[in-house]
Amino acid sequence: MIDQIEIIGLAAAVLTTASFVPQVYKAWTQKATKDISLTMYLSFFMGVILWLIYGIQIGSLSIILANSVTALLVLIVILLKLKYK
Amino acid sequence: MIDQIEIIGLAAAVLTTASFVPQVYKAWTQKATKDISLTMYLSFFMGVILWLIYGIQIGSLSIILANSVTALLVLIVILLKLKYK
Numbered sequence: 635m636i637d638q639i640e641i642i643g644l645a646a647a648v649l650t651t652a653s654f655v656p657q658v659y660k661a662w663t664q665k666a667t668k669d670i671s672l673t674m675y676l677s678f679f680m681g682v683i684l685w686l687i688y689g690i691q692i693g694s695l696s697i698i699l700a701n702s703v704t705a706l707l708v709l710i711v712i713l714l715k716l717k718y719k
Numbered sequence: 720m721i722d723q724i725e726i727i728g729l730a731a732a733v734l735t736t737a738s739f740v741p742q743v744y745k746a747w748t749q750k751a752t753k754d755i756s757l758t759m760y761l762s763f764f765m766g767v768i769l770w771l772i773y774g775i776q777i778g779s780l781s782i783i784l785a786n787s788v789t790a791l792l793v794l795i796v797i798l799l800k801l802k803y804k
Contacts, residue, residue, distance in 0.1 A: 643773040649766030656758035669754035673741035681734025688728040688781070696773070 643696030651700045654707035661714040672715050679708045728781030736785045739792035746799040757800050764793045 661667045682705045689697025746752045767790045774782025 639773065639776045642769055642776065646766050646769030646773050649762050649769060651766075653759045653762035653766060656762070657756040660756045660759075661754065664754065666754045669746065669749065669751045671742040671745045674738045674745075677734050677738035677741070681731050681736075681738060684727055684731030684734060688724065688731050691724045691727065692779070694777070 640696060643694065644699075647696045647700030651704045651707070654704060654711065658707055658710050658714070661711060661718065665718050667711075667715040667718045670711070670715055672712070672719070675708055675712045675715060679705065679712060682708060725781060728779065729784075732781045732785030736789045736792070739789060739796065743792055743795050743799070746796060746803065750803050752796075752800040752803045755796070755800055757797070757804070760793055760797045760800060764790065764797060767793060 657670075661670070682701045685697060686701040686705065689695075689701060742755075746755070767786045770782060771786040771790065774780075774786060
């Protein structure tokens with residue numbers, strides 16, 4: 635059963651995870667990533683992997699789902715950054 | 720007492736939160752944010768506020784600390800984006 639607190643977590647997860655979609659789309663279509671910080675995305679990626687481990691350990695569905703998809707989207711931004719730097 | 724699981728959460732929190740510092744620095748010093756998606760940062764900001772509420776409700780120190788500082792840094796990126804668009 636998903637309780638009320640977990641619904642807030644899931645909404646948070648959807649917003650922070652989905653937020654990377656417009657960034658991926660922008661970088662992909664404009665082929666420009668000059669103003670994006672690679673250091674930010676590398677640090678963020680490592681952090682997301684740790685959040686995933688944390689989510690598994692505390693059994694938080696929101697944290698697990700959010701960080702799995704976020705890791706993938708952030709990795710795409712990193713690859714686009716390396717391609718269009 | 721902070722247990723081992725919470726240490727992983729805190730490391731995750733430090734990485735994902737601190738990651739926005741180089742982005743703020745880059746946007747601030749280069750006065751350029753063209754390649755940054757405003758939609759991403761607005762969605763991310765709303766998500767971070769919900770993560771903060773979630774963290775308070777499940778009593779996760781890592782989530783509370785991370786998202787308080789992240790909200791502030793993300794807000795700075797949004798203001799820089801609006802200034803140097």
